[in-house]
Amino acid sequence: MTQSLSSADPTHVIAIARSWLGIPYHDQASLRGVGCDCLGRARGIWREVVGPEPFPLPTYSRDWGETGPREVLAEGARRMMPEISPSDAGPGALVLFRMTPRAIAKHVGILTGPDSFLHAYERLGVIEESLTPP
Template sequence: MPADPARVIAAARGWLGTPYHDQASVKGAGCDCLGLARGVWREVVGPEPLPVPAYSRDWGEAGPVEVLADGAGRWMLMVPVAEAGPGALVLFRMRRGAIAKHIGILTGPAHGPATFLHSYEGLGVVEEPLTPAWARRIALAFLFPATSEAR
C-alpha cells in the first residue's frame, strides 16, 4: 500500500532551502538528491531499512547495475513513468547510456503544470517546473510505501 501522496509532498517541501551537500541527509544543514529521498522516507515511512554505502557523483556513470533503481525496487512500489503523479519518486537518467543517478519527487498538480522537488548542486533543495528537458530524462518511478516492510 502506498503512502499518502500529500504527506510525501509535505515532507519533501519541509526540506526546501536545505543546502546541497554530497552524500548528506540532514534537513536544513545539507543533502544531495538521495539524501532528500532518504529524509522523506524517514519522515513518511520510518527508519531507513539499510545503511547507504558511499557512491559516485558521476551522472555519466555507465555500468550493468542500476544501483538506485535496484534499491528503490526493493523497498518501494514501482509504477509506470506515465502513471507517476504527485508524491512519486522519479529517477533521472542524465546521459544516454548512463545509469539513473538523479532523484526527484513529483509535486505538481495532476491537471496543471508539473513540478518536482530535488537537491541540485549550487541550488540545494528546490521546487521547480518539470520542463520537457527534465521530463524526458525520467527513467523510472516509484511510490513511497505506507510501511517499511520489504516488498
C-alpha cells in the same frame, strides 16, 4: 502491515518534501536543516514519513553514476517500493532521471504536481521547479 513511501498519503509526502526547500546541497548528507544530495533528500523524507531506512546505504563517490553498467540507484529504489510507469506517477511519487536516453538513472526527485518536482541540485540546494521533457 509495512508502510512505504509509495503507500503514504501524497499530500503528506509533498508537505514533508517542501519542508526541505532551501536546504543546502551536500554530498551523501541526508539531514533536513543541515544538507543533502538528491538521494539524501529522498532518504530523509523516507525517515520522516515511513520511519527507519530498511537497509544501510554504502558510501558512494561523486561520480558513482558515471561508472559501470549497473543502475545502482534504480536497483535500490526497487528494493524499497514498487516500480510504476511514468504515466502512472502522480504527486508524491519518487521519480528517477537519466541525463541522456541510454544513460543509467542517477538523479532522483519527488513529483509535487503534474508538471513540477522537488529535488536537490548541486550549487542550488533543494529546489522545486517545472518538470520539462529534457
